Every structure is written in structure tokens, then in C-alpha cells.
């Protein structure tokens with residue numbers, strides 16, 4: 001591992017397999033803790049109060065990190081939240097495959113943004129935050145393509161805010177994608193790794 005010998009214990013407060021895989025592949029040693037947070041209720045409240053999408057992502061990430069940090073004051077707790085915005089409308093992880101179809105048809109042929117908020121907590125408070133925006137543009141794919149994609153990927157799509165997985169055949173949905181690959185998958189590594197080096201977790 002690329003960890004400093006005196007590194008604090010790192011905890012990823014997430015139930016996302018994609019985030020876990022991204023951080024593991026980057027050579028960071030960490031423990032997983034899955035926070036119980038009613039994300040939908042927080043999102044609804046933020047939407048009702050016209051909270052900007054980037055602030056909403058940070059509020060959600062804070063909710064996850066603080067739940068875990070409460071019992072681990074000495075650990076470095078990292079959490080993230082990813083919002084999808086298309087022409088001002090917020091989209092969430094689809095509830096079922098029909099919702100995934102409807103969502104992909106809504107995003108087809110249009111631009112959308114993935115807004116990822118990340119926070120780090122230590123000693124009972126936030127010590128770092130980052131917001132990364134990934135500009136995405138879907139091509140105007142056919143219903144025949146969409147049917148084939150949904151049949152191929154199945155329920156794995158329900159764990160993704162966009163109802164797609166860029167790292168698989170989902171890449172065929174796009175005309176162009178912007179920013180870091182890891183940011184699209186839900187954990188922007190460039191800002192996070194920079195912070196981990198600054199916070200004496202990773203070797204510089």
C-alpha cells in the first residue's frame with residue numbers, strides 16, 4: 001500500500017460498491033462503514049428550500065460522514081454523494097427497471113451533469129470538502145439499443161444515479177463525457193488523493 005506508516009485509520013462511509021472499488025484500486029487502505037441515512041428525505045427538504053445542487057450533495061455527504069464519525073473521533077471518515085442534474089431537474093437512482101428505462105429515455109440526446117460532493121471528517125467535525133462536476137452528453141440512441149442495454153445490465157443499473165455504468169457497455173450511451181473517470185463512478189480521485197497526501201495518509 002502507498003500509506004504513510006503514521007497514517008490515521010481511514011473509513012469510507014459508503015455502501016457503494018463502485019466507490020469502494022475505486023478507492024481500493026487507487027491503493028488506499030480503508031475500512032467500510034455503511035451509514036443509515038434517509039437520503040430521500042434530505043434531498044426533498046433541500047429541493048423544497050431551493051438549496052443549490054452542490055450544497056445538497058455536501059449536506060448529504062456530511063450526513064453520511066457524521067453518522068460514522070460520531071463513534072470514531074480519531075479516524076478519518078470519508079463520505080460522498082452524487083447528484084444528477086439535467087436542465088435543472090434532479091434525477092435519483094431508479095427504483096426498478098421500468099424507472100431506469102424512463103430515466104434513460106429522459107436523458108437521451110441531452111446534456112446532464114454529475115455533481116459529486118465529498119467530505120472528510122475527523123475529531124467530530126468536517127476537515128475537508130470538495131465538489132466536482134462531470135459534464136455528460138448522451139447520444140440519441142434508439143429504443144432497440146436501450147432495450148438491449150437494459151437486458152444486458154439488468155438490476156446492476158439500480159445502484160447508479162444515472163441508471164448507467166460508464167465502466168461497462170454503458171459507455172455506448174454517450175456522445176461525450178467530461179472530467180475524471182473516477183468522478184463519474186462516484187469518487188473523484190484527483191482531489192481526494194491530493195487531500196490524503198496533505199493529511200499525511202498517503203506518501204507524498
Ligand SMILES: Nc1nc2c(ncn2[C@@H]2O[C@H](COP(=O)(O)OP(=O)(O)OP(=O)(O)O)[C@@H](O)[C@H]2O)c(=O)[nH]1
Pocket residue numbers: 013014015016017018019035039064080081082083093159160161162164165166167184185186187
Ligand atoms: N458503477 C457505477 N456506479 C455509478 C456510475 N455513476 C454513478 N454511480 C453510482 O451512483 C451512486 C450515486 O448515489 P449516491 O447516493 O451518491 O451513493 P449511494 O449509492 O447511495 O452510496 P452511499 O455512498 O452509501 O450513499 C453511487 O453509488 C455511484 O457510485 C457509473 O458510471 N458506474
